[in-house]
Amino acid sequence: MSECSVRVLMTKRLMALALGSAALVGCGQPSMTDSPGNNEAWQATYPAEYQSWAETENTSARTDLLAHRPALVVLWAGSPYAKEFHSPRGHQFAVADVAQTLRTADGQGSAACWSCKSPDVPGLMEKYGENGFAAHTFAELGREVGNAVGCADCHEPGESTLRLSRPYALNAMNKVKQPFEAQNASWQASQTCGQCHVTYYFQPEEDNKVNIPWIFGSTADEIERYYDTRRFYDWVHPISGAPMVKARHPEYEHWSRSGHAKLDVGCVDCHMAGQSAEGMHNHKVSGAMAQYEQACQGCHQDEAELAQTLAQHKAAIDEARTEVEGLLIQAHYEAQAAWAAEANWHEMNSALMDIRHAQWRWDFATSSHGIHAHNPEEGMALLTVALQQVKMARAKLAQVLAERGVDSVDYPDVSSKETAQAAVDIDLPALQQQKQRFIEQQMANGWPEAAMRGYQE
Ligand code: HEC
Ligand code: HEC
Ligand code: HEC
Ligand code: HEC
Numbered sequence: 001m002s003e004c005s006v007r008v009l010m011t012k013r014l015m016a017l018a019l020g021s022a023a024l025v026g027c028g029q030p031s032m033t034d035s036p037g038n039n040e041a042w043q044a045t046y047p048a049e050y051q052s053w054a055e056t057e058n059t060s061a062r063t064d065l066l067a068h069r070p071a072l073v074v075l076w077a078g079s080p081y082a083k084e085f086h087s088p089r090g091h092q093f094a095v096a097d098v099a100q101t102l103r104t105a106d107g108q109g110s111a112a113c114w115s116c117k118s119p120d121v122p123g124l125m126e127k128y129g130e131n132g133f134a135a136h137t138f139a140e141l142g143r144e145v146g147n148a149v150g151c152a153d154c155h156e157p158g159e160s161t162l163r164l165s166r167p168y169a170l171n172a173m174n175k176v177k178q179p180f181e182a183q184n185a186s187w188q189a190s191q192t193c194g195q196c197h198v199t200y201y202f203q204p205e206e207d208n209k210v211n212i213p214w215i216f217g218s219t220a221d222e223i224e225r226y227y228d229t230r231r232f233y234d235w236v237h238p239i240s241g242a243p244m245v246k247a248r249h250p251e252y253e254h255w256s257r258s259g260h261a262k263l264d265v266g267c268v269d270c271h272m273a274g275q276s277a278e279g280m281h282n283h284k285v286s287g288a289m290a291q292y293e294q295a296c297q298g299c300h301q302d303e304a305e306l307a308q309t310l311a312q313h314k315a316a317i318d319e320a321r322t323e324v325e326g327l328l329i330q331a332h333y334e335a336q337a338a339w340a341a342e343a344n345w346h347e348m349n350s351a352l353m354d355i356r357h358a359q360w361r362w363d364f365a366t367s368s369h370g371i372h373a374h375n376p377e378e379g380m381a382l383l384t385v386a387l388q389q390v391k392m393a394r395a396k397l398a399q400v401l402a403e404r405g406v407d408s409v410d411y412p413d414v415s416s417k418e419t420a421q422a423a424v425d426i427d428l429p430a431l432q433q434q435k436q437r438f439i440e441q442q443m444a445n446g447w448p449e450a451a452m453r454g455y456q457e
Contacts, residue, residue, distance in 0.1 A: 036157035037120035039150035045158070046151075048276070053150065053283035059090035060454055066417045071325040073420035074332065074412055075359060078238040079246060080109075082424060083431055088249075088369055091149035091285055094118065095450040099142065099443060102428075105435045107139030107442055110208035114138065115166065116196035118145045118450075119152035122165040130167055134202070134209035139442050146448035154192040162188050169195035172212035178256070190266035194252030197267070199223065199364070201234060201246070218253045220364040220382055224357060233356075238424070240335035242352040247363035254368050254375035270295045288373065313372040317365070320383040324362045327390040331355050333411050334397040341404040348400070354393035361386040 043050040065085045066073050076082040080103035089097070094117040098104060104113060112134040115121055124144055125133045133141075156163045164170045164180050173180050173191055180191055202208040216222040224245070227233075233243035255261055260270075274282045274294030288295055289310070292303050300306045332355065338348060365371055365382040372379065401409070412423035421428055443451055 035120060035123045036152045037118065037123050037147050037150075039119065039147045039152075042151045042158070046160070048278070048280045049151075049283045052280075054092070055284040056090035056149075056286065057092040057453070058284075059286045060093065062089040063087040064417070066420075069325070070414045070417045070420040071322075071329060073417060073426070074239070074329050074414055074424055075325065075362075076246075077332075077424035077426075079235045079244070080104075081246070082421070082426060083428075093454050094148045095145055095448075096148075096453040096455055099447070099451040100435070100439070100455055102431045102435055104138050105431050105438060107137060107142070107438050109138045110134050110202055111136035111138050111141040112202050112208050112210050114141055114145050115210045117149065118147050119150045119165070120145050120147050122152060125167065130209050131207040135207035139438070142443065142447045142451065146450055148450050148453070149196070153195070162192055164191060164195055166195045166210075168200075168210050168212055169198070172198070172214050175212075175214040176218050184264065186264040186266045186269070189268040190252065190255065190261075193267040193271075194256075197249055197251035199248045199250040199253065199367075201227075201232070218250075218256065220247075220361050223364075224360055227360075237332060237355075240332040240352065240355055241339060241348075242332070242335065242355040242359075244356060245360050247360060247367045250364055250368045251370065251374060254371055254378055257378060258375045260374075265299075288370075310373055313376040317372050317376060317379050317383065320380060320387070321362065321366050324358070324383055324386045324390060327387070327394065328355065328359055328362065329414065330409075330411060331358075331390055331393045331397065334394060334401060334409050337406055337409045338397055338400045338404070341401065341406050343400050343404065351393045351396040351400070354389045354396065358386045358389035358393060361389070 039050070039053070063086060065087055066082070072085060073082045076085075083105070084102040086097070086101075098113055098117050103109075114124075115134075121133075124141065127133075128136070153165055154162055164173065169191070170180060173194075178187070178191070180188060183191060198212055200210050200212050203211045213223045213226045216225050227245050232245065234246045235244055236242070237244050251267075255267065260266075268281070270288040270291070271285050272282050273288070273291040276282075282291075282294070289307065292306075296306060297303070331351075335348065335351060335355065338351075361382045365379045365386070368374065368379075401407075413419040414423070418428075
């Protein structure tokens with residue numbers, strides 16, 4: 001019996017074992033590594049799921065959010081986010097988009113940036129240890145990441161059973177007393193998404209490994225308490241000198257407190273909606289409104305009305321965030337002016353902490369893609385507090401400035417991404433050149449095709 005016919009007879013269990021060896025190479029499939037992270041290795045057993053998963057390659061549109069909202073450049077000045085920031089697109093692009101972004105221009109940041117991009121990651125964490133994985137540079141592990149978000153991220157190797165493949169996500173669900181094994185099917189499915197669609201930070205004292213900061217809970221207040229008690233900051237803002245914390249796409253957090261979550265309507269119901277007659281889930285993870293008929297119609301009667309409600313939520317959040325962004329920029333520059341007038345820490349501390357806290361809440365609301373759909377009430381509540389906090393910061397700074405006779409402050413021109421980046425000394429052409437060198441010298445040297453997806457002519 002040839003290797004190929006043996007494989008046809010394999011049960012799913014055996015398939016799991018076989019995925020751990022190179023035994024399947026040579027059956028008319030593309031050659032593969034010996035890891036369950038290899039998405040192609042699943043195709044023969046689950047052709048339908050594989051096919052619809054592969055279609056995430058068709059969702060390739062994205063928006064340059066720094067061009068869309070140049071204020072972001074100033075608020076994130078000094079952090080990599082001010083260099084490049086796009087809206088998300090299909091899972092098939094996850095590896096290429098992190099490899100090609102200016103945020104990883106020199107490749108010298110932590111390999112922890114790979115954590116939520118590839119089903120090869122669990123295997124690499126086994127190989128190097130969680131700390132050892134993150135202790136590598138981003139460039140060092142580039143050759144070993146060959147698959148974009150796929151089967152082994154959400155499934156036990158070779159099986160349809162769901163799993164949390166990231167140790168830090170398993171821990172995090174325990175921290176908020178939602179242990180994976182105790183959840184119903186709907187919440188387990190949402191937790192597979194919540195491994196990546198969640199806020200996190202790199203733990204400096206642990207080789208930069210990913211940590212989900214939910215010791216006290218997963219609300220903005222509780223996470224802030226954790227960061228504050230640890231005196232943690234992601235970066236120091238170069239304009240104001242405030243010690244900043246960055247929120248990253250907390251979709252799981254917002255959803256978990258939503259009306260839909262209470263009804264067990266989870267991520268999968270809206271973004272992987274519809275099952276075939278054979279019971280196959282649509283694995284083309286993509287926009288929810290595009291799946292209205294399968295995803296929403298069962299409970300919501302009128303598509304136009306629903307779209308209008310969503311648009312209203314979005315407009316309200318956009319209006320609130322725009323106001324907060326404008327005031328935050330002013331606060332950063334007023335702090336700069338106060339330092340220039342030789343204010344001391346004693347006078348500045350409280351205002352800087354208000355800036356930190358206001359921007360944290362603003363970021364927790366707005367870096368969550370789809371907050372207007374997932375939990376608009378929480379989004380508005382966060383922005384309302386952020387507004388109060390940034391106003392407090394400005395009132396305190398106004399006093400410091402008045403005491404020192406400063407009566408005017410220069411604010412930056414944020415009418416475009418270009419003017420905003422110039423204001424905070426970002427040299428885009430130099431960064432682009434650095435990235436180009438990185439692509440030619442490192443990536444062209446044996447990095448897998450996944451790192452180029454969507455970037456080749
Ligand atoms: C291993 C990490 C990971 C897991 C697990 C994951 N995602 Fe993603 N997801 C990403 C990344 C990274 C992107 C952005 C990819 C890009 O822009 O290149 C993304 C993008 C998306 C998008 C934008 C797609 C589009 O077409 O605009 C949606 C929606 C999404 N994910 C939903 C989900 C849902 C629902 C789940 C669970 C069923 C899930 N994700 C599981 C990492 C993950
Ligand atoms: C982002 C998470 C995620 C990824 C990636 C993913 N799946 Fe799934 N898969 C799910 C969820 C959620 C279900 C539904 C489980 C349930 O409700 O019981 C599922 C169900 C399945 C099932 C059971 C039958 C069905 O369709 O409902 C199979 C088989 C399966 N997936 C195979 C695959 C294969 C093969 C890949 C890679 C090509 C893959 N999955 C990628 C999350 C994922
Ligand atoms: C009740 C339905 C619903 C649920 C549940 C839901 N979403 Fe969404 N989500 C939406 C809608 C509607 C949008 C707005 C854009 C669109 O149409 O997809 C959105 C937007 C997004 C986006 C941004 C997509 C983009 O291209 O900007 C991501 C990422 C996302 N959701 C992930 C998740 C994750 C992860 C979960 C679970 C933790 C989840 N969603 C739960 C309906 C839902
Ligand atoms: C299983 C039923 C169910 C499904 C499926 C469902 N919803 Fe809902 N949705 C509800 C219920 C019930 C409420 C009211 C919840 C509450 O009171 O918090 C609601 C509330 C909403 C709201 C807030 C309405 C308002 O007036 O503020 C929006 C927006 C929404 N859903 C969008 C969606 C979208 C988009 C989808 C599909 C992608 C979807 N829902 C799928 C049951 C569902």
